[in-house]
Amino acid sequence: MAERPLVAITMGDPAGIGAEVTARALQGDWVYQKCRPFVIGSTAAMAAALRIVESASRARPAFAIEEVEGRSGIVDVLDLETLDFANVEYGKISPVAGKASVEWILKAGELASQGLVQAIATAPINKESCSLAGYNDIGHMEIFQRQTGVKNVATMLIADVLRVVHLTTHRSLRIACDYVTKENVLDKIMLTDNVFKEWGFPNPRIGVAALNPHASDGGLLGEEEEQQIAPAVRDARAAGIAATGPIPADTVFNQAIDGKYDAVIAMYHDQGHIPIKVHDWVHSVSVNLGLPFIRTSVDHGTAFDIAGKGVADSESMLESIKVAVSLASDGKLP
Numbered sequence: 001m002a003e004r005p006l007v008a009i010t011m012g013d014p015a016g017i018g019a020e021v022t023a024r025a026l027q028g029d030w031v032y033q034k035c036r037p038f039v040i041g042s043t044a045a046m047a048a049a050l051r052i053v054e055s056a057s058r059a060r061p062a063f064a065i066e067e068v069e070g071r072s073g074i075v076d077v078l079d080l081e082t083l084d085f086a087n088v089e090y091g092k093i094s095p096v097a098g099k100a101s102v103e104w105i106l107k108a109g110e111l112a113s114q115g116l117v118q119a120i121a122t123a124p125i126n127k128e129s130c131s132l133a134g135y136n137d138i139g140h141m142e143i144f145q146r147q148t149g150v151k152n153v154a155t156m157l158i159a160d161v162l163r164v165v166h167l168t169t170h171r172s173l174r175i176a177c178d179y180v181t182k183e184n185v186l187d188k189i190m191l192t193d194n195v196f197k198e199w200g201f202p203n204p205r206i207g208v209a210a211l212n213p214h215a216s217d218g219g220l221l222g223e224e225e226e227q228q229i230a231p232a233v234r235d236a237r238a239a240g241i242a243a244t245g246p247i248p249a250d251t252v253f254n255q256a257i258d259g260k261y262d263a264v265i266a267m268y269h270d271q272g273h274i275p276i277k278v279h280d281w282v283h284s285v286s287v288n289l290g291l292p293f294i295r296t297s298v299d300h301g302t303a304f305d306i307a308g309k310g311v312a313d314s315e316s317m318l319e320s321i322k323v324a325v326s327l328a329s330d331g332k333l334p
Helices: 017-023 029-034 042-054 095-113 127-132 140-148 174-177 184-197 213-217 224-239 251-255 271-279 315-330
Strands: 006-010 036-039 058-062 075-079 119-122 152-159 164-165 205-209 242-247 263-266 285-289 295-298
Touching: 006 095, 006 242, 006 315, 017 036, 017 315, 029 036, 029 315, 036 042, 036 095, 042 058, 042 075, 075 213, 095 119, 095 127, 095 140, 119 213, 119 315, 127 205, 127 251, 127 263, 140 285, 152 184, 152 271, 164 184, 164 251, 184 285, 205 224, 205 251, 213 224, 213 242, 224 242, 242 251, 251 263, 251 271, 263 271, 285 315, 295 315
Parallel strands: 006 036, 006 119, 036 075, 058 075, 119 295, 164 263, 205 242, 205 263
Antiparallel strands: 152 164, 152 285, 285 295
16 A cells, blocks of 8 residues: 555644644544545644534643644644644634734745654634734735746646636736736636646646636627737637637636536636636535645635634535645646
8 A cells, every 4th residue: 555645734723623623624534544644733723623523532732743643533733832822812803813824824834844753634724813923915826826936837726627717816806907918818828727737637628717707708798818828729719728708707617617628717716706606615625736735725705703613514624635645646637
């Protein structure tokens, strides 16, 4: 049997549901049969989460990667000892919690960059808390991108057979429209094609969404389709990529669900997130393309309104671990 990959799970904001959904996800034997999971975060916060979900497992501090055991009944926590969990209140925005959550992310990126872990799965952070702590990056991908120095990255959401790569994510809608350029669209098409080929898709079929309603109706409703998106698709096809578009956004996602495309390029955050979450929100997962390591994530936020109450659904966290393990073990999506 091949050695189980080492998967780092960042706890996310300790005032949110990250520790709780992680505690639930690590209850099944399946996880430990397929990988050696460990949490980067606070041992005290994880112990509290295990009590909240009424788990018989116990949190065990590990102060070096070599101390991680990865066995059922024990949740190994790589504890940087930078957070006093007693100062954290569930459901409250806090620079203390924001600072700790980013420190845990950076530690995961450091370990992955050094090849000491085979994948990262992340619990949600609170962007306002991180900002109050002095961090300007507004998401995990941006933090990892700055840390590693890579240029072309993208967020892809997966829900069953629907896979959506985003041209932009954490941008206001007005600013996101400015990013719809031939160069940017072509970059994302090529990145998607390269990564999907690495995952075993011999000739990935990529549908490219339009920005404007009805793909602009021949220019009546906007010029981005004719001047930016269509030229990018033509250049991609000239390079041998099976790209199609621009396709009206109210059509392309159903076509992908029906099997016409292996992936869809969405032009902005909500254009891609809404179909994913309507299709299968509970099991949806985020995967970053372009980073020098595997990073998956839950597809939900910190849920401050239910934090600490023991009612958070852990399916997205479990799915994110499954995808991380599959990519680390087989180099393919599950």
